[in-house]
Amino acid sequence: MALEIIRKKDKSLKSKWWYGRFEINGKSKCANLGIEIKGKVPLTLREVGDSLFERSRAQAQVKLDGLIFEARSHKAAEKHLQDLYELKAGDALQNAPLTQMEEVWDDLPSKKPRSANWRRTQHGSLKAFRDYTVNKHPHVGFMSQITHSMALEWMRNLDEKGFGAETYNHKLILLRSVFVPSAGTGVLRNPFDGIPPKRKTNVHREPFTEKELNTIISHCDKLFRPIFITGMCTAMRRGDCCMLKWESVDLKNGFITVDTSKTGETAEIPLFPLLREEIEKQPRKGIYVFPEAAEMYRVNHHGISWRLSQAIKAAGIAATKAGPNKKASNIKGFHSLRTTWITMALTAGVPMELVRRVTGHSTVNIVLKHYFRPGREDFREALESALPKTLTGRNTKRKSPSAQLRELIDQADSMKKKELVRKIEKILNEMAA
Known part of the structure; x- marks a missing residue:
């Protein structure tokens, strides 16, 4: 646990910010503390600088101590949750790798048998999420490491790609179902909880004529x-x-x-x-x-x-x-x-x-x-043909010109030319009216 300054080969500052190095879960981490280095910088941190430098060093130390406390508290909370889960469920938590997401989904109960095509589609969605996350966060290898911010990042990515509300919501439901806290995955909190679905603005398919x-x-x-x-x-x-x-x-x-x-x-x-x-x-x-x-x-x-x-x-x-x-x-x-x-x-x-x-x-x-x-x-036409004259005002159940024309085509062979012409003219007049 120490403060660090990043220098160039000539000992001049490469970065104007204080950095802090600390260890969590056996892994060394180095973080930018967001505190600016001020005053006259000594050749080594073992030496004392001027008042401005020492004041910025003290501020950086306070920030580093806070980060370490927060990280340890988070780890302690996770350990507490894990112990509590094992006590209640009677089963030890397993840390499932991201590569097992498809298997986790396959094992979920389903009301109806899943078709091969549906299974292939869902597996593809899970793989796309895994590939994106690992590319953006190379350190992530287990399902339990997926955070709420990572889940939000993925859903924003889908939104930016222009996915419609229905597809977007299906993918959200899929991932929410896979990351349900369980002993088999090691997930303690569902990272997709609290992400709202997209509001649908349906444009219905129109029928062909x-x-x-x-x-x-x-x-x-x-x-x-x-x-x-x-x-x-x-x-x-x-x-x-x-x-x-x-x-x-x-x-x-x-x-x-x-x-x-x-x-x-x-x-x-x-x-x-x-x-x-x-x-x-x-x-x-x-x-x-x-x-x-x-x-x-x-x-x-x-x-x-x-x-x-x-x-x-x-x-x-x-x-x-x-x-x-x-x-x-x-x-x-x-x-x-x-x-x-x-x-x-x-x-x-x-x-x-x-x-x-x-x-x-x-x-x-x-x-x-x-x-x-x-x-x-x-x-x-459907309503006027079915409803009584009192409502429609029609003397008869009049057929539409298109319906009359279809009927006329069927009867054409048995009709005389004069009668056929007269009926065609009548239909044309109705269509022009």
Whole structure:
């Protein structure tokens, strides 16, 4: 325990600050005390300097004594907490290295089985935290050495990288769950406690129109086309579409039955003719219906999203808009197919229980809050068609021009030319009104 002055080879001062050296836990530490060296500096600290120098030396000694006292008090408090933990828990604390964070997470209880993809994602987040921390703080090697300031530093780093609120909060919850005080890790205080989550400013995915769906299909490449049609016809998530297995497809009875990767809920989906035709084209080369897409999703799932973005761009469809923070947000992506299916089904009058059975959602609230996004005209048409004349003022349940046009196309072969022209003109007049 001694005061130090840092000098150059010629004995002149290299730093104008006093330094203090002390030992804690068998390790020697040297700290800048923040006290400026003043007055005439003697050749060695064994000699006495002038009054200004000796006054600064005394101030530095007081600061050094305070640091030593604080460090020893902190060590004593940690030892007290450790003894108390062992007394209450009946188990000695282990000092787990940072390299075991993934194992700690794997051993945490989970309500539902974790998929391989989810495990890989979480392990990647933990490794990113470890690599960043070790790079910034090389002396840190154990979980018990992670401090609250280090945890804050990591979360600020995520914020600066532009992570959205949902991803930011997921990573915070992950690390908070791993650093729960336990005998197996040696962690006495959770360094992530007290860090608030980000407030979400959700920009919901908007549904595609029927015309947009058909246009996108025409711009899909060979690998992506069957995946897009699967998502469009089933409302399944991107991963479930890519990783669809033959064992889940019942061609005889016309159904797909899958346990969704996100919630683990069982979804039962009728096999529509468009999708059935696409599946029947696929050769059975293994367990997956679309083996090339399954491999791409396993190696780099962003490749699937990129293909959709290219098809949307080629189709000339606007896919972004300014969100609450004026930052451009993606409003049309693969998840929009799920929103599209649910919106079309509910608008058409499909009972909520059947929609939930197809999508695998456990509550009505989730469906209505996150997925039911009808356009204004569709919303108006659905209400006016269902509500009585007393409320709507309509003499009849009038169909929208687009609905009338679809009906007319189906009936065109059986109609005379004059009648067909008359009805087309009527629909055009309604659309112009």
